[in-house]
Amino acid sequence: MNVTNFLKHHYRHFNAAALIDAAEGYNKHLAEGGKMMITLAGAMSTAEMGIQLAELIRQDKVQIISCTGANLEEDIFNLVAHDFYERVPNYRDLTPADEQALLERHMNRVTDTCIPEEEAMRRLEHSVLKFWEKADKAGEQYFPHEFFYQILKSGELEQYYQIDPKDSWMLAAAEKNLPIICPGWEDSTLGNIFAGHVISGDIKNVHTVRTGIEYMIYLADWYTQQATEESKVGFFQIGGGIAGDFPICVVPMLHQDLGRTSVPLWGYFCQISDSTTSYGSYSGAVPNEKITWGKLGQDTPKFIIESDATIVAPLVFAMVLGQ
Numbered sequence: 001m002n003v004t005n006f007l008k009h010h011y012r013h014f015n016a017a018a019l020i021d022a023a024e025g026y027n028k029h030l031a032e033g034g035k036m037m038i039t040l041a042g043a044m045s046t047a048e049m050g051i052q053l054a055e056l057i058r059q060d061k062v063q064i065i066s067c068t069g070a071n072l073e074e075d076i077f078n079l080v081a082h083d084f085y086e087r088v089p090n091y092r093d094l095t096p097a098d099e100q101a102l103l104e105r106h107m108n109r110v111t112d113t114c115i116p117e118e119e120a121m122r123r124l125e126h127s128v129l130k131f132w133e134k135a136d137k138a139g140e141q142y143f144p145h146e147f148f149y150q151i152l153k154s155g156e157l158e159q160y161y162q163i164d165p166k167d168s169w170m171l172a173a174a175e176k177n178l179p180i181i182c183p184g185w186e187d188s189t190l191g192n193i194f195a196g197h198v199i200s201g202d203i204k205n206v207h208t209v210r211t212g213i214e215y216m217i218y219l220a221d222w223y224t225q226q227a228t229e230e231s232k233v234g235f236f237q238i239g240g241g242i243a244g245d246f247p248i249c250v251v252p253m254l255h256q257d258l259g260r261t262s263v264p265l266w267g268y269f270c271q272i273s274d275s276t277t278s279y280g281s282y283s284g285a286v287p288n289e290k291i292t293w294g295k296l297g298q299d300t301p302k303f304i305i306e307s308d309a310t311i312v313a314p315l316v317f318a319m320v321l322g323q
Helices: 003-010 014-031 050-058 069-084 096-104 117-138 144-154 169-176 189-200 212-226 242-248 250-257 287-293 309-320
Strands: 035-040 064-067 107-110 113-116 233-238 268-273 302-306
Touching: 003 014, 003 309, 014 035, 014 233, 014 268, 014 302, 014 309, 035 242, 050 169, 050 309, 064 069, 064 242, 069 113, 069 117, 069 144, 069 169, 069 189, 096 107, 107 117, 113 117, 117 144, 117 189, 144 169, 212 242, 212 250, 233 242, 242 250, 268 287, 268 309, 287 302
Parallel strands: 035 064, 035 233, 233 268, 268 302
Antiparallel strands: 107 113
8 A cells, every 4th residue: 555545544534634635735736737835944854854855846846945044954964964963862861961962072953863063064064165255256146045056066065975865855956946945044054154254254245145035035026927827826834933934925025015916825825833823823823814914815725734744744745746
């Protein structure tokens, strides 16, 4: 029994049924000519979501991605330093002294996974700094993801690859030159490193790496060109936070601030979230709240799966991929 048949046989109620409905809605949206944005919050790259996300990219089942700076860089960290990662299955039992010992070994913990600073972060810094400095001296400016695309396409990291390259979603995205939105990139390891190099004078122009406002302008242009009544853009949100909150606002901005009222609303919406609805929690808000902000319509297909994205997203993706 393949994954899809297993899910359809066993996942019949509650969040399990919502998973089936969302996956079938995703497929229906694409079959009707729609496009899809996937948003990545948290540390989905360190959870190795790239194994399936890369295949979605290759099969043209996602047309644009919005992600945090952490997800942008951590896919490449995993690509070049996977063998140096350490898993800590008993992370709940760690004492402050245990955490200090990890710090002293330069092992940065993300839940049960430790990312090695030297082999991952500093290795990538060594490469990206050359591209930052080259652009800075030439008076050129690029988005964070564009710098990563330049590095990956140059091949200079290939000597360090420690996973099958087909499991890296950033490599798949670079090969297709997939549009990426990375709001709040400065809230990332390499964002901090870039700030350090600006402070030290290695980088003269802080705008050598383009900003989040420019990302919104970029997204507004993309959405205006790509979203039509015949080919609406769907929104598949993994987790909450800025990766989802930022791009979904492009539609009300286009309508209310630019008067582009002919641009359609998002044509599909799904969120996988473990955030509960509470006072002021945008990540935990039910999809209908987005109607009041001009993001979704009353007839937009809407799904919410209240569960762990690292468990749920691979299952949804398996159905979308026909596995």
